[in-house]
Amino acid sequence: MAEVRDGWDSRLSRAVAIKLLYPGADVRPESRPRFEAEARASAQLVGRHVVVVHDVGEHNGMPFIVMERLPGVSLADHIARGPLPPVPPPGPPGHPGGPGGKHKGGGGDQGGD
Numbered sequence: 093m094a095e096v097r098d099g100w101d102s103r104l105s106r107a108v109a110i111k112l113l114y115p116g117a118d119v120r121p122e123s124r125p126r127f128e129a130e131a132r133a134s135a136q137l138v139g140r141h142v143v144v145v146h147d148v149g150e151h152n153g154m155p156f157i158v159m160e161r162l163p164g165v166s167l168a169d170h171i172a173r174g175p176l177p178p179v180p181p182p183g184p185p186g187h188p189g190g191p192g193g194k195h196k197g198g199g200g201d202q203g204g205d
Contacts, residue, residue: 093123098161101146108146111157124155131157 099110113127128148134157135145147158 094127096159099158101158107161109143109159109161111159113155115154127155127157134159 094111094113096109096111099108100106101108113123131145131148134143135148143162144160145157146160149156149158
């Protein structure tokens with residue numbers, strides 16, 4: 093439905109991410125209103141784990157959302173690295189690391205009570 097590309101805000105000299113609705117995606121009547129609702133909803137969110145929406149608009153009939161660009165690697169880079177190592181299964185209930193157990197680590201009691 094959409095893709096995110098690297099961009100550059102020439103007015104403010106900063107890297108941005110630009111989300112574009114695929115051409116032809118608006119063949120489905122709900123695509124454009126859904127994309128616009130996403131932009132409005134995202135712009136209302138504030139938090140450490142939420143990207144900032146800088147702008148929305150349309151260029152040559154293609155809707156876009158301009159967002160904060162976060163550092164890191166792309167999904168393609170992650171996929172190219174190969175599969176993640178398996179996660180070990182949790183221990184038995186009540187055992188450290190198991191359901192209901194107390195986790196070891198810095199900072200005191202982190203049990204569920």
